[in-house]
Amino acid sequence: MRYFPKACLSAKGARKRDGMMRKITAILLISLFIITNSTVAKGYDDGYIPMAVSDAISLGFAGESLTESFRDKITRAEFALMAVNFAAMENNLDVLDFYVIHSVKYSDRDFPTNFLSDSTDNGLYEAYRTGVITGRNKGSLDPNTFITRQEAAVMLINTYVAYSGDQPSAPPSNKKLRDADQTADWAVKDAHLVWTWDVMPATSENDFKPLGSCTKEECAQFLMNLYHNAPVTSYKSNLKRILSYDEAMERLTVVGNKSYEWMSDIETFDCANYTVLYGYQDGGPHASPSYLWIVYKDGGRREILSRILDPMNPMSRYGFYAYQFALSKDEKTLYFIAGYADVYAVDLPSASIINPK
Numbered sequence: 001m002r003y004f005p006k007a008c009l010s011a012k013g014a015r016k017r018d019g020m021m022r023k024i025t026a027i028l029l030i031s032l033f034i035i036t037n038s039t040v041a042k043g044y045d046d047g048y049i050p051m052a053v054s055d056a057i058s059l060g061f062a063g064e065s066l067t068e069s070f071r072d073k074i075t076r077a078e079f080a081l082m083a084v085n086f087a088a089m090e091n092n093l094d095v096l097d098f099y100v101i102h103s104v105k106y107s108d109r110d111f112p113t114n115f116l117s118d119s120t121d122n123g124l125y126e127a128y129r130t131g132v133i134t135g136r137n138k139g140s141l142d143p144n145t146f147i148t149r150q151e152a153a154v155m156l157i158n159t160y161v162a163y164s165g166d167q168p169s170a171p172p173s174n175k176k177l178r179d180a181d182q183t184a185d186w187a188v189k190d191a192h193l194v195w196t197w198d199v200m201p202a203t204s205e206n207d208f209k210p211l212g213s214c215t216k217e218e219c220a221q222f223l224m225n226l227y228h229n230a231p232v233t234s235y236k237s238n239l240k241r242i243l244s245y246d247e248a249m250e251r252l253t254v255v256g257n258k259s260y261e262w263m264s265d266i267e268t269f270d271c272a273n274y275t276v277l278y279g280y281q282d283g284g285p286h287a288s289p290s291y292l293w294i295v296y297k298d299g300g301r302r303e304i305l306s307r308i309l310d311p312m313n314p315m316s317r318y319g320f321y322a323y324q325f326a327l328s329k330d331e332k333t334l335y336f337i338a339g340y341a342d343v344y345a346v347d348l349p350s351a352s353i354i355n356p357k
Helices: 011-045 051-059 076-090 095-105 124-129 149-164 188-196 216-229 245-253
Strands: 264-270 274-280 290-296 301-303 322-327 333-338 342-347
Touching: 051 076, 051 216, 076 095, 076 124, 076 149, 076 216, 095 124, 149 188, 149 216, 245 274, 245 290, 264 322, 274 322
Parallel strands: none
Antiparallel strands: 264 274, 274 290, 290 301, 322 333, 333 342
16 A cells, blocks of 8 residues: 555545544544543542531541432531530540530539430430530420531531630621521521631522532531631641640549549650550459540540440450550550450551451
């Protein structure tokens, strides 16, 4: 076959060749579009997790189940549980510990004291008693009703006050929500605050849409925005945690203190950012429950054995004996043996069990 330069081709042949090339190019582009969009669609339906959801799980104020339900509308109880876990996380505490210490620290505050029959769920009572959620009407939290945007705004500010102890000032008067007159009187200030803090954005044209609903993903994003943008937050390193390092150490090591939490036979591992304490309450390994605590130098503490032992069997702490503790060189992992020669590894910054064997 002889090669003919383009200049030697007839005009008709050139047009025919160019038309064929355009067809081939079009087919390739359409095929690429179909393949690309099929891949994106599959990724969205199979394994797609929004950043706010993964961040909420990583920080510890949401569970893994959120990855499967983040598109669902969120109820008042679900948001309250997420919010009180967030407040505890900000203080390096578990929820129950946060509730107990919060109650002591702020015993002079006017928190609701009446018993609400629907606030006894695990975590919801603590959310109510720390002021994160309040009753919707007399005697009920109305926990299973989908939360409105104005209720979410109030709960976000309640959460901020609960974890920081800071009472926010009034929002700037030069910024106004266009539909403020549609917002309930009890929510107007908080709606303006979360909007001006860039915690809870308006939907469009400065419309807050106070009676609109929220998804779980949106509420996870609101709390992440609170984490990054609130005036006082651990992210900005200006939060004074509710339980200081010295207070936590006193509770666990000083015999006869008011908290009744002191331990005996304590093994101590002092690291740059935290101290690890292992010991027994009231008299030795065979007669008393054992505890393993991380006390953070910047405030807060976490109990580790609760992540290992059966939560439905409080007696499992009795006779639990841990030994041969060892720290990794970077002081981020604690290893020990317990039970029937089971080896445990603990991620110290998060107080989570890595690989029980």
